Amino acid sequence: MDDDGCHGRRLPLGVIRERVQALCDALGLNNNGARNAVGRLASVASGSRPLRIVGLGAGAWGAVFMAMLQEMYGQAPDLVDITIWRRGGRTVSKEVVTHVMDVVNADEAVLRRLRNSSVYLKYVSARLGDRTLTACEMLRDGFCLNLPDCPLCPLKVTTELEEAVYDADVIVNGLPSTETRAVFEKVGRILKQTRNRDNPMPFVISLSKGVETRLEPHPHIITPTRIIHEAGGVPMDRCFYLGGPNIAAEIWRGEYANARICGGVRAVRTALADFIRNDNFVVWTSPDVITHEVMGGLKNVYAIGMGITTAATNNSATSKAVYFSNAAAEMVFITRLLSERPDDLQGPLLADTYVTLLKGRNAWYGERLGRGELCPSMGDVVPGKGLIQGISAVHAFHELLSDERVQVFDCDAQRAVSPVEVLPMLRHLKEMLSRDDDDMAAATRQFIAKLKDASATDPAQRLRTDNLYCAMLTRLPHEIVVEDADGGGDGAGVADGGAGVGPEQRHRNRSFIGGADEAEEDINPHFTKT
């Protein structure tokens, strides 16, 4: 940290100007035709109004991401305007204020900042119970309720959604996936009323990691960018996902991290990556939004299991490594089922998985479950931690992969099976999170006992796959391109008779798993395209 309490992220004004210019170019805001036609947006290019970046949601990562942009661009408010929206009305308990004051008093730079901005006494009064503080007031002063030990920088905060989004150029979705739909339905109504040729749809960067499952007209998942498209009416090519290893407090401290921004059009993706990037937060690009979003949801699922394993084995590195490899085999299997050309589990995708299993909130939650300190009936919001995203993701993935219409062909057993049959950890996590008793210690012992794979087949071998992709699991019937009318649906993806799925709309590829023995003699005869 430097003398100002900053983290070495401030960019020189010249760099900010170049970046804003490049981003405006990519967003089409500098184009002369557009300038004439869309006067107000043209003014972005000419510098008469700043580029407006709005964050929705003030969870740990959403708040840190916006604070990081504020640190990078806050010195040039005429070029970039950064605002964060959160719901109003939430008052903060005296205990939380007391804790925040302890943190403030231990950090001279923050103490000085609060005194100099004349807000310190507000905290003293709230600590004494003479007044209440709202989460919104505290966020304005740089305190995020989900990161009570980690003061951020002051932020411009609004509780008015309309004011926040009506003319935003870039919206950052920092909402949990479980809230994304409800908020974006409201955003969609605002955008519908306010957007036109002169004020085109914003670009949305989604930080959210989670999925929804729908069972009609056929079982499929909907990822956050898709929810934003459906509920908010934002065109898919304007929706991006940003994913990578990001433990919010560590990123705020300026520890080196990387990420990929995925989806959309290459020119915009690249410009957004350049805009977000700094020396400690390096951003690359990928066109593959679905693999990254699916994996973003999945790693939270398996992080809960890692926490349970930690508790059950007294932190055995060996057992946790075994769990990690089994979890990775299941995650790769699921992404191959859901993504047409899945990116390998490497780079920021692997790093995000690793860091979440190592230190994320979901792993923390799993460990508390395993130790019997929490139980599923307490719900998925933990004070001081926020929403434990993996809980809804366990239910969503299990619902999808256990639906009777979703089947894969097991080459070893020579029969069609439900995917959950070959995903024991997902099954056991679902069982564990569905318990309504409080005997989590017994449940944990059972979890570990069930994980011990005494079969003769290595899970990684058993889950080796080819042609597994099933388009129906992420798309609606009208979005599927049918390549081979005679290909048949046998043993493939959504089984015949799926409600509302006509024969011409069924997935045509066969999905295979297994074939381990043959694989040793030949190069996977089962796994070549049929």
Ligand SMILES: O=C(CO)COP(=O)(O)O
């Ligand atoms: O997403 C994460 C790391 O990239 C961690 O998330 P949680 O802290 O919510 O588990």
